[in-house]
Amino acid sequence: MISDDSIVALSSGRLPAGIAVIRISGPKTRFVVETIAGGMVKDRVATLRKLWATDGSLMDHGLVLFFPGPTSFTGEDVAEFHVHGGRAVAGRMLETIAGFDGVRHAEPGEFTRRAFLNGKLDLVETEALADLVNAETEAQRRFAVQNAEGAQSALYLGWRRRLIHARAMIEAEIDFSDEEDVPGSVSDTVWSDVRAMIDEISRHIDGFHAAEIIRDGFEVVILGAPNAGKSSLFNALARREAAIVTDEPGTTRDLLEVVLDLNGVRVRVTDTAGLREAPGKVEAIGIEKARAKAHTADLMLLLEDLANPVAISEIPADIPALRIGTKVDLLKDQRPLGAYDAFISTVEGTGLAELLAEIGGRAAAAIGDVGDILPSRLRHVELLNETKRFLASALSGEERGQELRAEELRLAADRLGRIVGAVDVEDLLDVIFSQFCIGK
Structure with missing residues (x-):
């Protein structure tokens, strides 16, 4: 997904400050850099340039960095201007950049939202970034960094893969039971793994209070x-x-x-x-x-x-x-x-x-150990409980036939997918990204 418009925002802290970081993302990024910096800069190299307004006046001297898409934070072309952190300097820079056709001021969390929509982050990693920005203690920082690095996502996606495999084996047994390359009865192995997964998810949910305390x-x-x-x-x-x-x-x-x-x-x-x-x-x-x-x-x-x-x-x-x-x-x-x-x-x-x-x-x-993988949001716990409910129903549904039990495995895998944003999360996005600051 490449957006039609570009966004700009102040991405550093409250002004005045020593340095102000102004970030832009989108298809107009390269043109903005060429115009303001008087020419293009090397990719991923901080370059000192004079920064010019569109009327030809000098706004400031500062560092310019350019990150070409798709290998950038948002997946689009991204640039940063590191200028002196006075209110007037930052205000003139923002006014100038937003004055380009196709460039507008960013909404809260819009940079991270574009990263999610472009597949650079999943939903759990996105929520962890919000926690990292808001972290006030060392325990909060360590917990957020671990989740931002994908530890929590890896756990949920691992469970989801196991369920997809279990469902595939059940359906193979249903459709191809007379074929030689399909094992005789996979049910015992599949349902034993499902039972173990219920225990694993239950232990994981029990850690939510520790996550709340963090x-x-x-x-x-x-x-x-x-x-x-x-x-x-x-x-x-x-x-x-x-x-x-x-x-x-x-x-x-x-x-x-x-x-x-x-x-x-x-x-x-x-x-x-x-x-x-x-x-x-x-x-x-x-x-x-x-x-x-x-x-x-x-x-x-x-x-x-x-x-x-x-x-x-x-x-x-x-x-x-x-x-x-x-x-x-x-x-x-x-x-x-x-x-x-x-x-x-x-x-x-x-x-x-x-x-x-x-x-x-x-x-x-x-x-406990801050290195433990814990559910970090109430929505995770709610979806994990739904996952358990479908798995328990599948385990106890022998009289309903393998087809319906396989469907309940699909529904359980779907709930795990919703946690990381792989399935049907449009209604959540506005709520999640509204918690971010403007320039993130």
């Missing part, structure tokens, strides 16, 4: 009675005054969140309203939000003021929790009573480093 963060929720020190701990972890701290119970009414990077893992810490009986109407709403948030947590921090310990009730029993004694500095030489996992003082900083290390260790354990 992408969205390990959820830590701070819970406790009023004045247990929740907001003080929250501010200490955020290293700023993110929450109001007073001696008055019920100061925190809504959920407050801060994002941490602990050893390359994204961790989201949420401060909540103090849990107590008979609160006011507004405070009761905050308490209800706190209890609801606890049910979505990966880890709860249950805080108790050591000088006035008040245990909290009605917390999820199935969510891992750390019981933390706060305000240890107020005890002086007294020995804390009760079973606690940690003691902290936000005034003196006691125990905070150890608590962060414990949270970071649990977050790292939750994602």
Whole structure:
């Protein structure tokens, strides 16, 4: 697919900057380069040129690179102008290039969309590029790079090939059972492999929560009675005054969140309203939000003021929790009573480093080995579950005949194809590519 029009966009970061990268793709690319750079440049060689506007005025001095299609990112002719990163320079360059007939400003994700439509990337690799652009932690970067390199696609396409082979063998047995070169009965081998594939897909789907943690963060929720020190701990972890701290119970009414990077893992810490009986109407709403948030947590921090310990009730029993004694500095030489996992003082900083290390260790354990191949999108999980459903139906459908069982293998392979974009994904494209920045 070669587009009729060409697109241009600023592909570097926010201006002003040291360098601005302006990218163009499409059939007019060569003409634009020849006009602005005063002649053609060598393929894939950065060349310093004076850059001229169509009215003959000098816009800037900069580097020009030309990547001829189809061996380019988009599969079309692509060029980049590396110019000084002032707003006026970049604006004049974009205005000039978009002024050529057949050239327009790019839509969000349009460069990557052309790469997909031209077969340079599949849909999973495209989604991984979006993750790579948005990566904020080392775990997110490693996960995105692995998928952008095709590891996830290779897994799904491998399953799809096995299903296509299984279907071919079943249909060969149906149509040519009397031929000598067709094995006597392939059913046992085929259905044994299908059964193994169901187990493989199930294990793969089980890794989705780890992928969610990598992408969205390990959820830590701070819970406790009023004045247990929740907001003080929250501010200490955020290293700023993110929450109001007073001696008055019920100061925190809504959920407050801060994002941490602990050893390359994204961790989201949420401060909540103090849990107590008979609160006011507004405070009761905050308490209800706190209890609801606890049910979505990966880890709860249950805080108790050591000088006035008040245990909290009605917390999820199935969510891992750390019981933390706060305000240890107020005890002086007294020995804390009760079973606690940690003691902290936000005034003196006691125990905070150890608590962060414990949270970071649990977050790292939750994602496991970042090198594992995991489903990175909910749509992957939904299609994988449909694949399993068709495979299970094929396995249990002996009374319906081999023809219908072979059809269910086809439907299962079709769902795997939809994940990578090999089959019927037009309705997904606008949603996926709208998540990209303009110049990608």
